[in-house]
Amino acid sequence: MLKELKNILIRIKKSFAFSYFILIMIIFLPTAITMPSLSFRSAIITAVGVDRSLEGVEVSVLTLSEISKDNMGENTKLVAGTNSTVASAINSIESQIGRKLKMGHVGYIAISKDLASENIANVLNNLIITTKLPNTVSLVVSEGSAKDILKQTDQLEQSSSFKIREIIQNEFNVNYTKDTSVDAFLKGYLSETSTSTLGYIKLTNDDNQGLNPSENGSDNGSSSAKNSNSSTNNNSQSGDDNQKTTISFQREHAVFVNGVFKYVLSLDEMKGINWLVESDLQQILIIDNYTGQGLNDARITLDVLGDKINPKVCFRNGRPIITYDLFLTVNPVEIMQNNKNFLSPKEIKIDEVLNEKINQKIKLEISNTISKLRQEKTDVFGVYKILYSAYYHKFMSFLNSLSDKSDFLSYVQFKINVFPKIIAN
Amino acid sequence: MEQLNVRQTACFCGISMLALKLIALPSLLLENTNTSGLVVAIILFIIDFLMLYIFLKIKQKYPNLSLYEIIEKYMGKIIAKIIYFSLIFFFLIKISILMNETVSYMQAIVDEDFKLYVFLLTFLPIISCIAYSGLKNCGRTCEFGFIFIIIGLIICLFLSEISFSFGELGPIFIEKPLTILQSCFNLGFWFSDFIFVAILSDKLKIKNTDRKTIFMYVFFVFILIFLIYLIYFRLFRVTAYLHKNAIADVTQYNRNIGNAGNIDIVSILVYLFVIYFQGSLYFYCLQVCYEKFIGYHNKNHSMVVINLIIVAMQFLVFYNLERIIYFNTEYFKYYNAFIVLAITLFYIVLLLFGKEGKNVKRIKKHFNKN
Numbered sequence: 001m002l003k004e005l006k007n008i009l010i011r012i013k014k015s016f017a018f019s020y021f022i023l024i025m026i027i028f029l030p031t032a033i034t035m036p037s038l039s040f041r042s043a044i045i046t047a048v049g050v051d052r053s054l055e056g057v058e059v060s061v062l063t064l065s066e067i068s069k070d071n072m073g074e075n076t077k078l079v080a081g082t083n084s085t086v087a088s089a090i091n092s093i094e095s096q097i098g099r100k101l102k103m104g105h106v107g108y109i110a111i112s113k114d115l116a117s118e119n120i121a122n123v124l125n126n127l128i129i130t131t132k133l134p135n136t137v138s139l140v141v142s143e144g145s146a147k148d149i150l151k152q153t154d155q156l157e158q159s160s161s162f163k164i165r166e167i168i169q170n171e172f173n174v175n176y177t178k179d180t181s182v183d184a185f186l187k188g189y190l191s192e193t194s195t196s197t198l199g200y201i202k203l204t205n206d207d208n209q210g211l212n213p214s215e216n217g218s219d220n221g222s223s224s225a226k227n228s229n230s231s232t233n234n235n236s237q238s239g240d241d242n243q244k245t246t247i248s249f250q251r252e253h254a255v256f257v258n259g260v261f262k263y264v265l266s267l268d269e270m271k272g273i274n275w276l277v278e279s280d281l282q283q284i285l286i287i288d289n290y291t292g293q294g295l296n297d298a299r300i301t302l303d304v305l306g307d308k309i310n311p312k313v314c315f316r317n318g319r320p321i322i323t324y325d326l327f328l329t330v331n332p333v334e335i336m337q338n339n340k341n342f343l344s345p346k347e348i349k350i351d352e353v354l355n356e357k358i359n360q361k362i363k364l365e366i367s368n369t370i371s372k373l374r375q376e377k378t379d380v381f382g383v384y385k386i387l388y389s390a391y392y393h394k395f396m397s398f399l400n401s402l403s404d405k406s407d408f409l410s411y412v413q414f415k416i417n418v419f420p421k422i423i424a425n
Numbered sequence: 426m427e428q429l430n431v432r433q434t435a436c437f438c439g440i441s442m443l444a445l446k447l448i449a450l451p452s453l454l455l456e457n458t459n460t461s462g463l464v465v466a467i468i469l470f471i472i473d474f475l476m477l478y479i480f481l482k483i484k485q486k487y488p489n490l491s492l493y494e495i496i497e498k499y500m501g502k503i504i505a506k507i508i509y510f511s512l513i514f515f516f517l518i519k520i521s522i523l524m525n526e527t528v529s530y531m532q533a534i535v536d537e538d539f540k541l542y543v544f545l546l547t548f549l550p551i552i553s554c555i556a557y558s559g560l561k562n563c564g565r566t567c568e569f570g571f572i573f574i575i576i577g578l579i580i581c582l583f584l585s586e587i588s589f590s591f592g593e594l595g596p597i598f599i600e601k602p603l604t605i606l607q608s609c610f611n612l613g614f615w616f617s618d619f620i621f622v623a624i625l626s627d628k629l630k631i632k633n634t635d636r637k638t639i640f641m642y643v644f645f646v647f648i649l650i651f652l653i654y655l656i657y658f659r660l661f662r663v664t665a666y667l668h669k670n671a672i673a674d675v676t677q678y679n680r681n682i683g684n685a686g687n688i689d690i691v692s693i694l695v696y697l698f699v700i701y702f703q704g705s706l707y708f709y710c711l712q713v714c715y716e717k718f719i720g721y722h723n724k725n726h727s728m729v730v731i732n733l734i735i736v737a738m739q740f741l742v743f744y745n746l747e748r749i750i751y752f753n754t755e756y757f758k759y760y761n762a763f764i765v766l767a768i769t770l771f772y773i774v775l776l777l778f779g780k781e782g783k784n785v786k787r788i789k790k791h792f793n794k795n
Contacts, residue, residue, distance in 0.1 A: 020550055027546075104537075128667065132537055135667050183664055190663035385595070392596040 039064075043099040045106050046076060047153065048133075049146030050123055052115040056084035057123065060147040061093060061101065062154055076154055080147060086126040103133040109182070110146035110201070111139065116254070116261035121189045124182055135183040141254040141261065143202030152203060152247050180253075189259050192388065193379045193406075200252040200264055255378055263376055265369075272369025273381045275362055276309065276324055285330065287361060292353045300348065301334035302358075305423060313390040318398055320387050323415040326362065331423045350420050359418045366416055370409070377406045384408070428628050431635040433564030435642035436571040437706055438477065441618035442646045443574070444703035445519070447672040447696060448526040449746060450615045451657045453754075455665035457608040460658055461600035465608045469616040470647055472609075476765070477619040477643065479772045481636050484626045486779065491627040492768065493717045495775065505717075508767065512624065512714045515764050517738055518614060518749075518757055520707045524548065524739065525746040527700050530670045534689050541745075545736060548704060553728050555705035556712060560628055563709060567702045577695035578649050584691065585656050585675040595662070613761040614753045621710050623768055669746070672696060 049060040060080040081092030094100055109127070111120055127133050142149040180199045188196025253265045265273070274283065283304040290298045308327040313320060332345035348354075373380055387395040399405050429437070454462030487495055496505040524544065531539040555563050600608075622629070631639070656675050661668045668674040672692045712727045743749040753761075 016554070024546065135664070183661075183667065186664050186667065187662070389595045392599070 038102075041099060042102040043094075043097050044102050044104075047108055047110070047150055048103075048106055048127070049110040049112075049142075049150040050086070050115055050127075051112040051146045052118075053082045055082050057086055057089055057115070058082040058147065059086060059089040059093060060150050062150055063097065063101075064105075076157070078147070078150055078154060086123055087130045090130055101131055103131045106133060106137050108138040108140055109133075110142045110149045111198075112146040113141055113143050113254075113261060115146075116141050116256070119259035120256070120261075121186065121259035124186065128182065133182070135186070136181050138180055138199065139182050139185055140180065140199040140201050143200070148203055149201065149247065156247065185256070189256070191385070193384045194258045195378050195380060196256045196259075197253045197265070197380055198256065200254040202248050204246045204248045255376070255380060257378055262378065265372070265380070268365065269369045269372050272365040272367075275307070275326060275366055276311075276381050285358065285361065287354065287357045290354060290357055292351055293348060295335065295337055298335055298337040300332060300345075300354070301336075302330040302420075303333045305329045305331055311386055313387060315391060315394045315398070318394075318401065319411055319413065320391075320395065320398060321413040321415065322383065322386060323417065326416065326418045328358075328418060328420045329423050330358075330420050348422070350422055355420060358420045359416075362418050363416050366414070370414060374407075374410045377404075377409065379409055383412060387412070427560040428630040429560060429564040429625070430630050431632075431638050433568050434622070434629050434631060435639045436567045437564065437621065437702075438619060438639055439571060439642045439646040440567060440574065440699055440702045441621065441706065442473075442643065442650065443578075443699050444618075445522055445526070445615045446650055447653070447699070448530050449669050449671075449750065450612065451654055451671040452661075452665040452669050453612055453615070453750065454608070454654075455658060455662065457611065458600045458604055460595050460597045460662060461605055462608070463597050463654060463658060464600075464605055465612065466651075466654060468605070468609050469613065472765075473616050473618055474640075474643065476617070476769055477622060477639070478636075479769060479776065480619060480622040480626065481631070481639065482776055483623070483772050484629060484631060485633055486776065487626075489627055491625065492623040494627070496771070499775070499779070500771075509714045509718045511760075511764060511767075512620070513711060513718060515620070515760070516707050516711045516714065517734060518753070518760075520704065520711070520735060521738060521743050521749055522614065522753070523700055523704060523707070524735075525743060525749050527696070529746040530673065530696065533670045534673050534693060541739065545739065548700070549732055549735065551701060552704035552708045553732060555701070556708040557724055557728055560625070560709060563705050567706075570698050570702055574695055574698050575645075575649070577691055577698070578653075580691050581672060581676045581695060582649070582652055582656070585653075610762060611754045611758050613758055613765065617761060617765050620764070620768065621706060623772070624710050624713055 043061075044064040045061045046064060047062040051058040051060070058080055059082075060078060062076045062078055065075040065077050079093050079097055081089040081096065083089040083092050090101060109124075111123070115123065124139075128135060140149075180197065185196045185198060188194070251267045251270060253270055255262050255265055271283070285302040285304050287300045287302065290300050306329050310325040310327070312323045312325070314323075315321070330350075332348045335345050335348065350358075387398075398411075399408060402408055402411065450466075451462070454465055458465055483495070490498070493505050493509055496508055524541075527548070528539065528541050528544050531544065555566060653671065653675055657668075657671050661674065672695070673689055676689065676692045708731065711731050712724070715727045715731060716722050743752065
């Protein structure tokens with residue numbers, strides 16, 4: 001038996017692969033055994049905030065701590081560093097905690113509105129280059145200090161199971177088709193129109209909004225909606241001064257031109273944009289004052305299950321005309337007449353009146369948004385790209401004929417045709 | 426004699442097309458010529474296909490002669506040795522691009538502290554071993570792995586945001602023809618994939634009718650690569666400088682599956698399969714060129730020398746991907762053009778004016794009988 005084992009061992013020793021394996025072990029095993037774990041060498045960052053400070057910029061980070069907690073949540077610490085540049089501020093944080101920052105797990109970056117009044121593309125580029133930050137991370141603009149946003153979101157995460165990064169992902173990237181990642185921001189910034197949009201969040205003291213954690217801040221609160229548009233608002237209670245501070249997501253979007261914050265698009269204005277971007281997103285469409293099919297002055301709530309958009313471009317007298325054919329699949333979910341449920345929603349059909357009402361409603365939402373965009377001279381939903389891709393030369397000569405190229409949207413004619421269809425039950 | 430059959434040759438052709446095109450090239454195409462990069466890619470692919478066609482035609486005309494023997498026969502031993510010395514350097518640069526792209530990819534996907542020497546320790550012995558075991562084993566392994574690579578690539582395509590209209594890509598003829606040609610010249614080293622067919626032509630067991638099979642494989646791979654490029658170009662038109670790892674970025678970007686966790690493993694596996702097969706092919710070609718150049722056939726000797734040269738080049742000349750891209754687009758582009766033109770033009774002349782020897786006629790007769 002021993003002899004056989006010895007023979008096997010001799011045979012293994014003779015093979016090149018085994019010798020090479022032993023060599024690799026000799027080289028790497030001692031280092032691997034004695035090396036401290038990754039979490040002791042580096043700090044795992046879950047969120048980043050960037051503010052303007054007197055010295056230049058203040059970078060705040062939420063870093064995961066290894067100390068175990070009683071509950072299942074993550075234990076995080078807020079660390080901030082201030083200096084004249086992003087790289088030096090990060091270096092200052094690394095000196096404070098004695099570890100290198102690892103950005104692979106960053107959920108979101110908050111940038112304060114103050115800082116956003118300058119070109120933030122440079123700040124983002126510096127962050128990506130200095131820290132190898134993944135460029136798919138969500139980016140939000142905070143009305144107040146980004147550091148405060150980090151503090152509040154940390155408290156909310158400590159006291160509940162809600163993850164802010166998931167809420168941001170859901171609020172800005174899933175409920176609305178506008179991608180708010182760093183990559184999307186830079187794409188917009190480097191595009192021909194230099195326009196990008198980002199999620200917009202703010203801290204308020206309004207106690208009536210959204211989710212309220214209990215007084216001791218350890219239980220999940222109950223959820224309530226602020227308005228009929230069912231926008232979710234999430235609150236967390238500040239522990240320092242017992243004043244309730246709310247992190248508010250109103251589904252607003254900050255618009256940037258050349259990397260500089262310009263204005264905020266409201267929820268209703270974002271709806272107008274959402275109709276013109278093809279997606280599988282669910283939206284709610286409320287039709288008021290409908291009369292027909294046995295209903296009188298009723299309110300019908302339609303669940304929009306998906307839309308197909310077919311933009312067609314043509315030029316007339318050198319001016320572009322875009323026709324959007326919008327094919328909607330809707331599901332009637334609620335009918336209210338005299339504040340009472342009157343008819344089963346399943347029985348409703350799209351007749352001429354309802355079709356007209358849906359058309360009017362959507363066209364109104366879109367035209368309000370386009371008016372705002374024309375007024376601000378910003379192209380947020382990619383009109384430039386559609387025209388540029390469809391008729392490059394005609395579009396270029398149209399642009400050259402304009403005295404102010406940034407105002408091209410005012411000269412583009414929009415035609416909207418909505419074709420609603422009720423989903424077969 | 427060790428020989429590659431038609432399927433193995435076709436698999437190697439397909440893998441050669443994939444190896445240097447899935448990481449840095451799409452980003453370079455976009456940076457150089459914006460969306461006209463697609464035109465650049467198509468032109469270079471067409472040049473490659475023409476080269477492959479010419480090499481296979483020559484194979485038909487001189488079935489049992491390699492590139493070295495053909496050059497030696499018509500231009501003498503010294504010219505043959507000069508060409509083969511140039512080819513050693515050519516393959517060394519190719520293998521360096523392959524290694525540096527892989528290290529960059531691993532640093533982006535697996536661990537940012539991934540070190541070059543760790544990669545060399547796990548890459549060079551394996552490719553040396555595959556190449557050392559002979560062309561037949563090399564071909565069999567490649568034939569086995571090829572199907573997984575293709576399936577993996579198709580999965581990668583489905584993981585990406587594949588549904589888009591071509592209109593979103595924008596116009597692709599926006600650059601001037603001169604800029605497009607300049608870009609073709611600059612990025613030539615990422616193409617010219619079928620030189621190995623000329624070098625190993627005496628070891629390929631291919632009949633006249635087999636050309637169709639090889640081109641079928643090649644076109645299929647071309648379509649896959651082109652689809653990946655279309656998706657990449659549509660997604661990262663202006664931010665290409667941030668997306669140097671095309672295959673990973675294309676599969677990662679899909680926001681619809683963003684919450685499903687990390688699924689980079691598919692692209693990692695596909696790419697690892699590709700680099701090991703391609704690395705072993707480059708290594709085998711290096712061995713052949715080196716042995717022909719020194720005129721001494723010893724596998725052990727050539728294996729050790731080539732390994733040492735690769736390591737030395739890596740640590741003394743090309744430290745990282747940025748440096749090798751700089752060298753290739755600034756200086757080595759002339760070298761690539763020289764190799765491609767020298768071999769292709771020589772073969773075209775042979776096709777037009779070269780006479781077939783008695784030996785060739787006898788083999789042709791034999792093939793026709795079968």
